[in-house]
Amino acid sequence: FHSHVDTTTSCLWSPLVREGQATCASPRPVLKQKIQPDEEQPGLGRASQNNTSKEHALPDPWVGPEKCHGQFCLFFNPKAGDGLSLLTSARIATVAADLPFPLNLGVEPGAIYEAQVPGKGAGLFANRTIRRGEIIMQRTPALLIQSELHIELDPAAREALYKAAVNRMPAASRERFLGQIGDTVYDKVEKNSFRVFVDGENTHSPHLGIYPEVSKMNHDCRPNVHYRLRDITHTSVAVRDIQPGEELTISYIFGKAPRATRLSQLEDWGFSCSCQQCTLPPKEAGASDSRIRQIQALEDEIETLMSRARGEGIRPEMGAKLVELYLAERLDAYLSPAYTRAALIYSMFGNEERAREYAREAAAALERETGPYARDLESMRELAENPKRHWSWAIKATSGTPVAERPANKTQAKKG
Numbered sequence: 001f002h003s004h005v006d007t008t009t010s011c012l013w014s015p016l017v018r019e020g021q022a023t024c025a026s027p028r029p030v031l032k033q034k035i036q037p038d039e040e041q042p043g044l045g046r047a048s049q050n051n052t053s054k055e056h057a058l059p060d061p062w063v064g065p066e067k068c069h070g071q072f073c074l075f076f077n078p079k080a081g082d083g084l085s086l087l088t089s090a091r092i093a094t095v096a097a098d099l100p101f102p103l104n105l106g107v108e109p110g111a112i113y114e115a116q117v118p119g120k121g122a123g124l125f126a127n128r129t130i131r132r133g134e135i136i137m138q139r140t141p142a143l144l145i146q147s148e149l150h151i152e153l154d155p156a157a158r159e160a161l162y163k164a165a166v167n168r169m170p171a172a173s174r175e176r177f178l179g180q181i182g183d184t185v186y187d188k189v190e191k192n193s194f195r196v197f198v199d200g201e202n203t204h205s206p207h208l209g210i211y212p213e214v215s216k217m218n219h220d221c222r223p224n225v226h227y228r229l230r231d232i233t234h235t236s237v238a239v240r241d242i243q244p245g246e247e248l249t250i251s252y253i254f255g256k257a258p259r260a261t262r263l264s265q266l267e268d269w270g271f272s273c274s275c276q277q278c279t280l281p282p283k284e285a286g287a288s289d290s291r292i293r294q295i296q297a298l299e300d301e302i303e304t305l306m307s308r309a310r311g312e313g314i315r316p317e318m319g320a321k322l323v324e325l326y327l328a329e330r331l332d333a334y335l336s337p338a339y340t341r342a343a344l345i346y347s348m349f350g351n352e353e354r355a356r357e358y359a360r361e362a363a364a365a366l367e368r369e370t371g372p373y374a375r376d377l378e379s380m381r382e383l384a385e386n387p388k389r390h391w392s393w394a395i396k397a398t399s400g401t402p403v404a405e406r407p408a409n410k411t412q413a414k415k416g
């Protein structure tokens with residue numbers, strides 16, 4: 001059953017790349033050899049540069065490789081988005097050169113503005129009502145840095161290299177980059193970057209991606225904006241209606257974690273979380289943690305029961321309860337797994353009204369949270385449109401096949 005529910009989440013900010021702090025699925029790769037600056041390894045930079053130009057010629061208007069340290073060099077493309085500086089290996093540079101660079105999308109100029117927030121520095125605010133599901137910003141990065149390089153390179157060489165990458169940026173982009181919080185270029189990278197997988201796989205090629213406009217959003221454990229990354233394109237979407245004057249926030253961490261975990265992860269950021277959820281009075285904070293535990297337990301139970309023949313033991317109210325807990329906990333940025341499970345459960349029991357209602361919500365949440373390519377999107381749309389033709393319909397009454405073995409969509413179901 002789990003294969004039918006897309007439970008992908010985002011938690012991609014840079015402190016997570018430090019050793020031992022990663023909460024996302026990607027272990028930090030261990031460097032076999034510490035990277036040294038060019039001066040300490042005469043010829044190494046030049047040698048890799050020569051190999052690079054022969055084996056990985058980048059198309060115009062890419063510039064580079066230059067300023068190499070071991071396998072990592074500076075590459076630059078003034079026409080990729082608002083200009084992209086890339087500090088990475090030649091292999092990844094060729095992957096990046098093939099990626100799409102969509103035009104900037106999002107709300108019209110003036111719909112959001114920057115202002116100071118007491119205790120948080122600058123932040124972004126809505127200038128008009130922004131509706132749930134609206135794309136606030138879609139951007140490609142100004143700077144991408146291979147994580148190994150960021151962690152392992154000698155600090156003086158690293159700062160010089162980072163400055164060279166920033167100097168390559170077009171003036172407007174450079175100004176936005178330098179306007180980010182942080183004392184040095186390294187510090188700005190530390191405090192403002194997202195973890196990005198350039199080749200789209202969550203186990204290889206972790207990079208730090210800097211999107212200077214996006215990084216003006218402060219943290220909230222119950223944010224009103226969710227972001228998703230596909231290749232290197234960063235998309236921020238409103239997850240509830242946002243009123244004029246309201247601050248736009250994203251979560252820097254996985255918001256479904258209990259309060260103590262969230263607080264400790266945010267300490268790594270160098271600030272103590274003062275968002276509404278983290279500063280709840282003890283009784284309410286306890287109730288919130290209890291809901292998070294109930295959500296986890298209920299999801300585990302649903303998974304277990306769904307893997308049995310005909311989902312034996314599953315009860316329809318489990319779906320409604322799961323949605324109720326998510327909504328009570330204001331997990332607006334993470335609703336798709338709850339709605340998807342609820343829709344399937346009610347469909348299995350042949351409850352058309354509930355199945356359609358939850359499937360509609362699931363499809364909308366999947367589109368916000370994962371995007372138009374979300375794995376379960378088509379299936380949820382089909383369920384909302386015509387429950388009786390969906391693979392899950394009324395199977396509690398009609399079949400002995402374990403739910404986990406059933407095809408995920410109608411096309412497969414018809415063949416079967």
Ligand SMILES: C[S@@+](CC[C@H](N)C(=O)[O-])C[C@H]1O[C@@H](n2cnc3c(N)ncnc32)[C@H](O)[C@@H]1O
Nearest residue numbers: 120121122181191192215216217218219271274
């Ligand atoms: C990505 S930046 C956000 C924009 C930043 N406030 C600025 O002035 O550019 C992250 C930094 O903002 C501050 N910050 C973000 N969310 C915060 C919060 N909920 N409480 C306090 N400080 C916060 C912290 O200094 C953090 O290192």
